[in-house]
Amino acid sequence: MRNHVWRPLYVVLFIVAVVLLVRKVYVPKDFGIQDRGYMYGFHRLGSEADWKAFPVKYRSTEYCRDCHSDKYNELKQSPHAVIPCEDCHGPAMNHPDDPPTLTIDRSRKLCIRCHARLPYPGSGRANIPGIDPETHNPGAECVLCHYPHDPRREAKK
Amino acid sequence: MMNRRDFCKKSVLLFGTLAVPLAAFELFDPTSLLAEKNDGKEVRWGFLVDTEKCVGCGFCVKACKIENEVPYNADVSRTWVERYVVTKDGKTHIDSPKAARDGFTTEKIALGEGKFLDIKPDDIAKGFFVPKLCNQCDNPPCVQVCPVGATYQTKDGVVLVDRTWCIGCGYCIMGCPYGVRFFHPVYHVAEKCTFCYHRITKGMKTACVNACPFGARQIGNLKDPDDPVTRTIMTERVNILKEEYGTKPQVFYLGLTKEVR
DSSP states (O other): OOHHHHHHHHHHHHHHHHHHHHHHHHSOTTEEEOTTHHHHHEEETHHHHHHHTSOOOOOOGGGGTTTTHHHHHHHHTSTTTTSOHHHHHOOOTBTTTBSSSOOOOOOHHHHHHHHBOOOOTTSGGGGSOOBOTTTSSTTSOGGGTBOTTSTTSBOOO | OOOHHHHHHHHHHHHHHHHSOGGGGSOOOHHHHHHHHGGGGOOOEEEEEETTTOOOOOHHHHHHHHHTTOOTTSSOOSSEEEEEEEETTSOEEEEOGGGGTTOOOOSSEEEETTEEEOOOGGGEEEEEEEEEOOOOOSSOHHHHTOSSSOEEEOTTSOEEEOTTTOOOOOHHHHHOTTOOOEEOTTTOSEEOOOSOHHHHTTTOOOHHHHHOTTSOEEEEETTOTTSHHHHHHHHSOEEOSOGGGOOOOSEEEESOOTTOO
């Protein structure tokens, strides 16, 4: 047969060869069908390890216990016992190495997340004593009058 | 020349041999037995949300955003809390301003674009909060639609996204019936709740479970019958979201009502 009939075939073969080569170089070795089969498990296995290596920031309340035992004990005997320290003070990360201190948020916003009165008797919100932020001593920080680690007490002056 | 007796004997032998399954020739493998014995150690992560306990403080959303480095002020979040207010005339009002990152601090329902709706307390039939997150479905539709194998399900049932492999086509975002996926504003790839895979695989709770003061969020191993989450799911009246889609969600809810979508 004449050359011009074969030429497109060579082009196609060349393209296929290039695609296969690129695939060989570009697709990682651990890419394939993993535990959950072709439909749900087709992926690069190393990605799971990537996600596992993500840095942890929140360390939980027990982490604070040894160094801040005074605050820990006060809080655990108070009506606020259920609130994790890190909700109010932010993530511990590697505190006290980095950061050396944690945030101290004295804003009213922190407290009214739970204490703004909402008229929903069927929800858990009804079990928390509510105030109207617009009439309950507006403008003043809550912690001027209430001690956050034991709200039954007046604030330490 | 074969006589009839030989012919019968040989045919029985031949068909008898053919009938023995190939599996009979497989050598006994002790590791397979061990695997069966270890069944109790297998993990399938499941989540339990108790909507009765949620107070709408939003500490879970705050913790999730910080823990997982989702830009704090961007209007996207891996988890969020919805407020449902059902009025006596049968209307349902739903809002979740800033994904409830700062909690619910006012009675006014956010309508978006800076508009608010005031509802008189006397008109309210019921009001409650519903935390939402990825359902880590057993049949994840978001995984099926991925054209490049960038999103997948791990052996323990968590659906993850490979950030180096995602091409940002957005099919999975469209495919999720629960709307839990979005584009990450920094990496520009599909982003979703990972059940804090970096925490649960180290024996910690997820950031949102850790942050919830009231136990409205819990995570557990559905393959362990003694796990408190599993026990609640087996014995209490739990419900799932959008059952009709057949996605088999692994996030279970206590106290759902028909208004919750």
